[in-house]
Amino acid sequence: MKLVVSRLCIILVLVGCSLGTYAKASEDTETAFNTLLDEIWQYELSVQPVSATGYGVHLFDDRLADTSPAGLAAEDAQYRSFLARLATINSAELSRNEQITLQVQRYRLQDYIDQYAFNAHFMPLTSESGFHSSLAFLPAMTRFKGVEDYQNYLARLAQFPRIFAEQIYWMRQGIATGIVQPKAVLTGFEDSVKAFIFEKPQQSEFYQPFLQLDSVAINAVEKNRLRSQAEQIIQDSVFVAYQDFYDFLLQEYLPASKDNIAATSWPKGLEYYQNRSNHYTTTTLPVEDIHQLGLSEVKRIRAEMQIVLDGLDFEGDINQFINFLRSDPRFYAKTPEELLKQASYIAKKMDARLPQLFNILPRIPYGVAPVPESIAPKYTTGRYVAPTRDDQPGYYWVNTYALDKRPLYALTALTLHEAVPGHHLQISLAAEMQNLPNVRRYSYMSAFGEGWGLYAEYLGKEVGMYTNPYDEFGRLSYEMWRACRLVVDTGMHVKGWSREQAIEFMLENTALSEHNVKTEIDRYISWPAQALSYKIGELSIKKLRLKAQEKLGERFDLRAFHDAVLAYGSVPLSVLETNIEHYIANQP
Template sequence: MDTWKSTFMVQRSVVVVALFAVAFQWPSARAAGEPDLQQTQALHALFDAEWEANMRRYPEWATYVGDHRYGDRLYDASPATRAAEFESARQSLARAEAIRRDALSPVDQISLELFMHDQRDSLRFEPFVAYRSMSLGALGGFQSNFAELLGASPVETRPQVEQMLARMAAYPRRVDQELARLREGKALGWVPPRTVLDRVLVQLDAQLAPPPPQGPFFLPFTKLGAGIPAVEQQDLRARGAKAVAEQVLPALQRLRTFVADEYLPAAAPDGALSRYPDGTQVYATLLQLQTTTDLSAAQVHAIGLRELTRLRGEMDAVRREVNFDGDFSQFVKHLNTDPKFFHTSPETLLAGYREIAKRIDPELPRLFAQLPRAPYGVRAMPAHMSPDRAEYYDAPTLDGTRPGWFNANAKAWRSRPIWSMETLVAHEAVPGHHLQFARAVELGELPKFRRGGGYTVFGEGWALYAETLGFELGLYKDPYSRFGHLQAQAFRAARLVVDTGLHALGWSRQQAIDFMVERTGQQLGFVTSEVDRYYSWPGQALAYMIGELKIIELRDRAKAKLGPRFDIRQFHGVVLDQGSVPLPVLERAVDAWITSMATARP
């Protein structure tokens, strides 16, 4: 998913919530028959009120989920608003705790548990004021989010464009609020490392360089709806250029000046959380948050090493299969430098991704009984984004007005080998992110906070598991594409080692870079940007393989217990039709399905 979400997580404290096995009870049958109407109405009124409050409080998020009522506003990052957010969480939690769980339907029981833990975990971050101030990241963050927001905003009608102009007028105040937050964190000893801030400056310069009638901020004004009369379009474009020149760019320049003159001189020597005040507690909280488990950093580290050993053996087997005369590092160098393994232009790279997607689409019904209605596409990510930015996915809106998008880094076509493309499409598009997110959006029986939110460990765990489904969908038929799949898996295993190594076990940045290059064969530039990403988004990279391993474990369990009764389409339906949930909830859902299948009449 895109980087706006990381900044939104900082603003709200926590968007993705952590839930642990001991905190969950599987829904009980309603002893007295039908669910209690009064309790059910109270629950749904609470869900609706909280959703509406969040749409008003976080208007950027509202835009991304397709609610454009607040498209003329930006988040208010004032201290008073931030304090009010935590008070609101306390009040919402109290209302939720007053609802009788055993009076609800099974679906509502789960929703109540998820909602309460959302509020509790938001409150867990209340003491970490300084950590919440660090909104500038290596691959994106506050410094790039406004351009992305404008790109996601509708401009089909004049009122929609007027909303965008109002947002642009509000941007200088929003930047000043963020500068105050950054200075607040700086005073408490929380500043990102120089390697991260150097990347931030590059991203800022890329946005500041084009003259106002060009560049990412003016781009939406070149795509105005055909229904807007030509004379009005001309007026709106003139006002847009003026807003970019007089409001947006000067505010962004103030941010750049601050980063260069105040923030960078105070940069931390490295970004390990253990080196910051209260950083050890922050990382422990983030580890639980991102994995929805009680695994320790040492345990996650060990899992990563175990998986790397297994995957390295399989990658070496491919090297031997193609009769390559050389060791692993020489083989990887060959794969990363031989022109035959690369496309010849950005256009052919994008065409290659689209061709892979077209091959996958007709095979999906063999593994899935129900596919989402929302379409998806493949496009180049915006030009202003970092040249070493990894590919990402944008989910469709709740109302279905915007499709899903796999955003490819076409600028980096020279470093995107053909043998890596199949597993990437499986992850970012189908059967990965698009199939999961678009399906969740269509689960109309679930409250909006479950359809429009989610858990990193589920979403990224599913996408990584989806890569393994490529074998059943006709991918990885040649050994090089199979190597690409294995390397992608090894890369996620290495993340378990490196993220915990950096933030909990005293690893240096160079140690992390050397380890990832040697153990995965990924290119140095990509690995370097990834390590800086782990500084910017601690714990997030742990979610991928922890989630994947749990889904594989549950699939293996179901196959072992059900034997010939196991149905892969039903299994995938059980996993996806919960929406995005914590791993303990997913496990209970699958176990309940196994029991029902095992006891059902043939």
């Protein structure tokens, strides 16, 4: 007996030593991991100073990014170093939540590295926007509480000539190597640049903060000095930079833009497209599989459209009904105010239904506003813009340009996608998760976020938001729109489809106006594979919901399921699947 006890004591001592060593290793690994995460985040803030301002960090408010060749090369080297150090972390010694963080951080770093490797910086614009229009967010993003804030803002405006010169340099590299946008998507693009050039500085949106000076606690002498400086810098730096870019577009870039619309016409184009597909969908699905999935979804949704049509007193087929919807004035707002008011009404109506779908709701409010006039003509029909300061709401943007192309029957689906329970709810909840590291709170994975947005449109059906057959057909048309994306995006970039063929396919199968269809097709051409994320993500969420319902039966709670989907922020679809399996296994 004594011998047995002695051996047991020895075993316990050895086990205790082993557990103590493991606990110490885990603690050391966790500390090293969190230290690395913070180092990466601080570095990102330093090289992306405008983003830092948006996150409420004001250490770099007088800076703009260094996009020079040396600057971007240094960033690439640093991101590669971070990724290598991340690979040394033993994930087995991390908690489940930390393992998710590891995957998100790896995803984020890999994207930086891939984009640089494929020379994506040679094309700093898409059909609907570019670096020049992104800078227009500066007035809204900047804190204006005192003289220093205004001086920092002016210091940024004074750097516009450098930023524009660096981007023009990269676009010239694109011309030299064939990495340019197609002619088809750039028609009238120069107008989006000209929109920022005025006769007087006071007319510029960059001058707007100085119109608010009277409400800021700064003495009169300082106010006059700041206004004078602003006028000079906007006239001599901002307007000059935009004019130089405008001239470059007309004289060099537009004439050199390519005729072929496919990503495969760029150097390493097929490899680049598959890389972007993997990035945006967070899967490794082959392009051909995505194309066939799109065709299958188009067929299924068209059958559901026919069911709606069968319930109406309409003589004709789906395509005739779509033409009727496009042409009947009853389905279109007469003024921008009418469209905005209807969008606001729908949004508020959905607000009241959110408790039916969620236990946890965000604190951050949102507003409804028009897409800025400077970008509206070539911009998508709506978008969510997250707040850039802690004293701001999010905004659901509605495009009020070309009102006869913005159908009211689709407005409910659009509102649910962009506002609630779509992007505003999901993004705000993630940003408010103080227990998560910054990389988790502020990373956005398109398959998850856009998949959630499309799923949010469907949720409106479950809480009675589509009150008539036209709105329901509009919802199906929007779902069809995302299914068509799988077909036309892969079709144009890999399978040899023409722009006209893609437009015809969209017009044939959706109730989108011709203007919207052309705008969307140009977006897909100039932003390869991003459009694949919506349907891939939505189908994954619906599949996981069905799995949870089948496994849990009467124990399934829709609100708890939605909370579980959103509980970890934006994550790859494989991680989402694991999260839901964990949720199912832990239900009482």
